[in-house]
Amino acid sequence: MAQSPTAQVPTTEIDDDPDGRARFDELIAADSRIEPRDWMPAAYRKNLVRQISQHAHSEIIGMQPEANWISRAPSLKRKAILMAKVQDEAGHGLYLYSAAQTLGTPRDEMFQALVDGRARYSSIFNYPTLGWADMGAIGWLVDGAAICNQVPLCRASYGPYARAMVRICKEESFHQRQGFEILLELMHGTPAQRAMAQDAVDRWYAPSLMMFGPPDEESVNSQQSMAWNIKRFSNDDLRQRFVDMLVPQAEALGVTLPDPDLRFDEATGHWAYGELDWHEFQEVLGGRGPCNTQRLAHRRAAFEDGAWVREAAAAYARKQADAAEQAA
Amino acid sequence: MTRADPHGEVIVDRLSLADEIVGGGEEAATADAAEYALWLGDDALVLAQCLGWWISRGPELEEDMALANIALDLLGHARSLLSHAGTADGRTEDDLAYWRDEREFRCAQLAELPNGDYAHTLVRQLAFAVFQVELYDRLQESSDATLAAIAAKAAKEVAYHREHSTEWFRRLALGTDDSRRRLLTALEHVWPYVGDLFRDEPLLDRLEGVAVRPSTLRAPFDQAMGALAAETGIELPDPDLARGGGRHGIHTEHLGLLLAELQVLARAHPGATW
Ligand SMILES: [Fe+2]
Ligand SMILES: [Fe+2]
Numbered sequence: 001m002a003q004s005p006t007a008q009v010p011t012t013e014i015d016d017d018p019d020g021r022a023r024f025d026e027l028i029a030a031d032s033r034i035e036p037r038d039w040m041p042a043a044y045r046k047n048l049v050r051q052i053s054q055h056a057h058s059e060i061i062g063m064q065p066e067a068n069w070i071s072r073a074p075s076l077k078r079k080a081i082l083m084a085k086v087q088d089e090a091g092h093g094l095y096l097y098s099a100a101q102t103l104g105t106p107r108d109e110m111f112q113a114l115v116d117g118r119a120r121y122s123s124i125f126n127y128p129t130l131g132w133a134d135m136g137a138i139g140w141l142v143d144g145a146a147i148c149n150q151v152p153l154c155r156a157s158y159g160p161y162a163r164a165m166v167r168i169c170k171e172e173s174f175h176q177r178q179g180f181e182i183l184l185e186l187m188h189g190t191p192a193q194r195a196m197a198q199d200a201v202d203r204w205y206a207p208s209l210m211m212f213g214p215p216d217e218e219s220v221n222s223q224q225s226m227a228w229n230i231k232r233f234s235n236d237d238l239r240q241r242f243v244d245m246l247v248p249q250a251e252a253l254g255v256t257l258p259d260p261d262l263r264f265d266e267a268t269g270h271w272a273y274g275e276l277d278w279h280e281f282q283e284v285l286g287g288r289g290p291c292n293t294q295r296l297a298h299r300r301a302a303f304e305d306g307a308w309v310r311e312a313a314a315a316y317a318r319k320q321a322d323a324a325e326q327a328a
Numbered sequence: 329m330t331r332a333d334p335h336g337e338v339i340v341d342r343l344s345l346a347d348e349i350v351g352g353g354e355e356a357a358t359a360d361a362a363e364y365a366l367w368l369g370d371d372a373l374v375l376a377q378c379l380g381w382w383i384s385r386g387p388e389l390e391e392d393m394a395l396a397n398i399a400l401d402l403l404g405h406a407r408s409l410l411s412h413a414g415t416a417d418g419r420t421e422d423d424l425a426y427w428r429d430e431r432e433f434r435c436a437q438l439a440e441l442p443n444g445d446y447a448h449t450l451v452r453q454l455a456f457a458v459f460q461v462e463l464y465d466r467l468q469e470s471s472d473a474t475l476a477a478i479a480a481k482a483a484k485e486v487a488y489h490r491e492h493s494t495e496w497f498r499r500l501a502l503g504t505d506d507s508r509r510r511l512l513t514a515l516e517h518v519w520p521y522v523g524d525l526f527r528d529e530p531l532l533d534r535l536e537g538v539a540v541r542p543s544t545l546r547a548p549f550d551q552a553m554g555a556l557a558a559e560t561g562i563e564l565p566d567p568d569l570a571r572g573g574g575r576h577g578i579h580t581e582h583l584g585l586l587l588a589e590l591q592v593l594a595r596a597h598p599g600a601t602w
Contacts, residue, residue: 060389067384071377074594074602075422076407079380080400086383087396094389132593132602182602190600298384306387308510309446312503319502 028229033159036102044228047221048158049103051230053110056096058122060114061295063089065129066138074132081178082135088171095167099160115303117296123281124207126289133186133193133200139179140249141201141208147172148242149212157229180249187254194254201250202258209273210281212239243271355415361472362416363434363531364539366424367575368463369409370435373425374583375456376402377590378443387446394492398453401485408478426594430584431577438521439574440583447500447507447514454493455522458552460486462545471537494556501560511562519565524572525549531575 020039027034034040063086070086073079097107113119124142129135150172153165186197213219213235225231233241243262250257261274283289357365379399386392410421438456443449464486467479500511526546532539557564573579594602 063384063392070380070383071589072593074426074597074600076373076403076410076425078602080403080407083380083383083396083400083403087393087400090383090389090392090396094393185602189602190597192597193600302385302387305385306391306446308504308506309387309391309500312507313499314503315507316499316503 028157028227031155031157031229033162034157035159043224045103047225047228048161048230049100049105051221051225052096052100052103052161053105053113054120054122056093056100056110057114057119058125059089059093059096061121061125061299062142063093064295064298065125065127065291066135068129069132069135072132073135078135078182085139085175085178088175092168092171095164096161099158099164102160103158111303115296115300120285122211123284123289124211125295126284126291127203127207128291130203131196131200133183133196134204136179136182136186136197137200137204139175139177140183141179141204141246142211143172143175143179144246145208145211145242147176148238148245152232152238153230155229155232161230180253183253183255197253198255201255205258206276209239209242210276210278212236212242214278214281240270243273247271355473357412357416357472357474358538359416360531360534361475361538362413364535365409365413365475366434367436369406369413369424370433371439371456372402372409373406374433374435374439374586375453376400376406377586378439379449379453381443382449395449398489398492401482401489405478405482405485408474408481412474412478422594426591430579430587433577433579433583433587434575435579435583436521436525436574437572437580438518438525440580440586441518441521442582444514444517445510447510448518450493450496450500451511451514451518453489454497455518455525455553457486457489457493458549459525459545461490462548462552463540466540466544470539475538497556498560501562515562516565519567520569521572523568524574527572527575529575 017039021041024034024038024040024044027038034044066082066086066089070079070082073082097110100110101107110119114121124145129138147169150165150169154162154169156162156165183197183201186193213222216222216234216236219235222231222234226234246257247262259274261272263272264270265272284292287293376399379395379402382395383392383399386395406425407421410424414420414424438452441448441452460482464479464483468476468483470476470479497511500507502508526542526549528541528543532541553564556562571578594600
């Protein structure tokens with residue numbers, strides 16, 4: 001049962017603890033880990049809670065686009081893999097909420113913010129899954145981008161976050177592989193299946209590139225996060241890595257990446273890619289994507305419909321505890 | 329309530345279970361044993377399909393994961409059982425799951441009842457889990473070696489399903505007035521379909537030593553449920569309807585829609601592999 005342990009760490013910090021600050025600076029300079037009991041600047045704590053809870057929310061909202069195809073998966077094997085994958089995402093959400101709780105914000109509070117529409121999550125999940133091939137494209141591109149983003153986070157300075165990321169990354173690489181396999185199977189299939197695969201890649205490619213966030217010159221949180229050893233590489237560096245990784249994989253699949261400007265740049269040794277539609281990104285982030293209201297309504301309905309179940313479990317647990325006390 | 333690490337091992341676990349048993353160079357099933365395997369396989373498949381709906385909709389994240397776990401277990405059982413059934417006439421698990429029509433399905437009507445609210449899902453799941461624990465315990469003795477092997481694997485998993493459902497039954501029965509009222513409503517709707525699980529059909533006369541006679545599972549089922557009902561002060565409704573018929577292909581109004589969704593994509597692409 002989800003009795004979130006009550007927070008033991010204060011959410012506000014006395015920011016003028018000179019010894020604490022010296023120790024913190026020392027740990028950061030040595031690229032060591034900060035643990036929950038260590039002193040940390042209030043801004044560091046706040047920044048982490050924001051990032052980790054957003055990440056947790058993304059895992060939870062991210063269940064929906066794929067859950068949409070569990071009932072229609074075209075073979076029992078694919079159905080089993082997809083169910084396991086969506087279940088993994090719920091697990092990722094749980095690990096991350098636990099990591100964020102160590103910073104003093106209770107899970108219920110974070111969850112309530114999500115349900116109330118006050119919290120952000122990755123805008124990629126505000127796009128619809130219109131066909132089976134979307135399960136392939138999401139695994140290959142969305143989980144693929146998540147891996148590029150998250151592998152460096154396994155070395156993030158905050159211990160619980162870094163450890164959660166280690167577990168998560170192991171599973172994400174399985175997710176990417178199964179997505180690639182779905183597309184590969186489709187590309188070796190009938191003409192209709194090949195068209196399905198290309199259509200999905202056409203729709204998911206650009207949004208997946210935007211998962212790394214705005215270009216470096218516009219990224220507000222990046223500088224400080226890098227100084228704190230939370231973030232290791234800039235948005236554009238990670239995006240470039242991702243594109244470089246995708247090009248040969250797209251070739252192996254036989255799909256075309258929908259970017260007429262994509263070309264190998266001899267000078268840099270990287271694949272240069274075309275302008276992304278940052279206006280669309282801002283719109284989706286601002287709540288005007290194709291599925292924003294749908295995703296939030298789905299999460300809210302599950303939360304509200306389940307309230308009586310959670311209340312029953314809590315009441316039962318209280319009665320059990322009372323009975324145990326009486327007996328003692 | 330959940331296993332120590334309900335999440336970490338799930339992928340490897342579930343898929344290797346199916347891979348191990350699915351099509352493992354076994355002896356072909358007789359036509360009668362195949363029919364029996366369809367009974368059990370269709371129960372598991374249809375239940376898994378119903379439970380899959382809860383993933384992203386559970387009352388809490390832990391329950392999304394627990395229901396997904398159960399659905400994955402059942403899907404594994406279904407794959408093994410349908411594969412075995414298919415050996416009788418050269419069909420695959422997917423031929424059987426995606427290309428049979430409603431009247432060819434052999435699940436008990438209980439399996440196909442709508443999810444309803446969480447109480448309805450829970451009551452349906454509890455009845456199946458208690459039934460399947462007794463069933464797979466005995467089916468391990470089957471003279472059909474594949475059925476025996478599937479039962480041995482499944483027995484451990486359905487024991488966990490029973491534990492999970494039993495705990496939730498207690499919570500709903502003894503939690504709040506609202507949860508108890510919802511549980512009673514769900515029992516009223518679902519319980520009449522339970523009796524059909526225990527009906528002996530003429531097929532069983534031809535499967536002595538291969539199948540478990542459903543009527544022999546009735547007493548242990550009643551005992552387990554009776555104990556839980558007494559403990560929680562719940563009165564169980566009459567578990568028998570005048571007519572069942574799932575094992576003959578006579579279903580509720582719900583199965584047609586469930587299969588339409590399950591099969592729609594596969595049927596749009598005959599001959600395709602995925
Ligand atoms: Fe994830
Ligand atoms: Fe993932």
